[in-house]
Amino acid sequence: MQRTLVSLSYTVRESLSCFTRAKLSTFISIVTITISLLFLGVFAVISVHASRFIDALRDKVELEAFLDEPMSFQEISELQQQVSSLPGVEGLTLVSKDDAAKTFQEEFGENILDVLEFNPLPASIKISLQSGFKTSEKAAAISAVIEQMRGIESVRYRKDLLELIDTRAASVNNLTLGLGVFVSLSAIFLVSNTIRLAIHAKRHLIRTMELVGATGAFIRVPFLLEGLIQGFLGGIVATALLYGLLEYATRFTSFEFTGSVHMEPIFYAGVLAAGLFLGFVGAIISVFRFIAAAATP
DSSP states (O other): OHHHHHHHHHHHHHHHTHHHHSHHHHHHHHHHHHHHHHHHHHHHHHHHHHHHHHHHHHHTOOEEEEEOSSOOHHHHHHHHHHHHTSTTEEEEEEEOHHHHHHHHHHHHSSOHHHHHSSOOOOOEEEEEEOGGGOSHHHHHHHHHHHHTSTTEEEEEOOHHHHHHHHHHHHHHHHHHHHHHHHHHHHHHHHHHHHHHHHHHHTHHHHHHHHHTTOOHHHHHHHHHHHHHHHHHHHHHHHHHHHHHHHHHHGGGSOHHHHHHHSOOHHHHHHHHHHHHHHHHHHHHHHHHHHHHHHHOO
C-alpha cells in the first residue's frame, strides 16, 4: 500500500514539474490548445447554426403533383394512398381547383374567373418529405416515381434550390472538417513537442530508472499525465472564453434569436473533452516515439 502511494506521489509530482521545469513551452502548449479549441468551438457554433438554417430551407421545399382532368373523388383518394405509401413521403395536402384559384387571387390580387371566365388551374397534391429525403437526389427519385403514376400530369419542385442547398451544405461541412483537422494537428504537434523537451531533459534519469528495473508504465505515465493536465487547462480556459463570447454576443442579437446563440452544456463538456483528447494524443505520440530514444546511450 505504501509503495503504491509513493508511486502515485512520484507520478503526480513529476507530471506537475512541467510548470517549473519548462514554463515557456508548457505555457505555449496550453495557449495553443486554448486557441485551437476556440477556433474549433466557434466553427462548431457556426456549423450548428448553418445546419439549422439549411434544414429550415429544406423544410420549405415540397413536391407538387398536378392531377389529370377529370378525376373522380375515388380516383384521387386512391392516388393519395399510392403516393403516401412511398418511402420518404411524410404528408400530403390536396389542393382542389377552387383552392388553387384562391391562392392565385391571394398572390396576384385578381380573381382568375374575372380574367379568363373559367378556372384553368389543375388540382394538385402537395407532398412533404421526411428529413432524410430532402436532398436533390432523393427528391428527384421520388418525383420520377410519382410522375409514372396514373392520374399524374406532372410533378414540380424547387430543384435548383435543393441543388444549391446540397452544394452549400457540402462546402460548409468540408470547410469545418478541414479547419478542424488542421487546428487539431497543430495543437497535438505542440503538445507533443513540449513532452519531447521534457523527455529530453530527463533522459539521464530515464536511463537510470531503466537500469534499476523501473517498468515502462512507471516511466511513461507522468508524461502522459502531463499532457492530460495541459489539455485540461487549455480546455478550461477555452470553455470559459467561449461561454463569455457567446453570452456577450447575445447583446447584439434580437430577442427572437437570443435562444439560438446559447449552447447546451454538452457543447462545453465536448470542448473540455476535446482539450483532454488533444493533450493526451500529443503526449502519447511523444512518449512512445522518444522514450526509447532517450533511454539509448
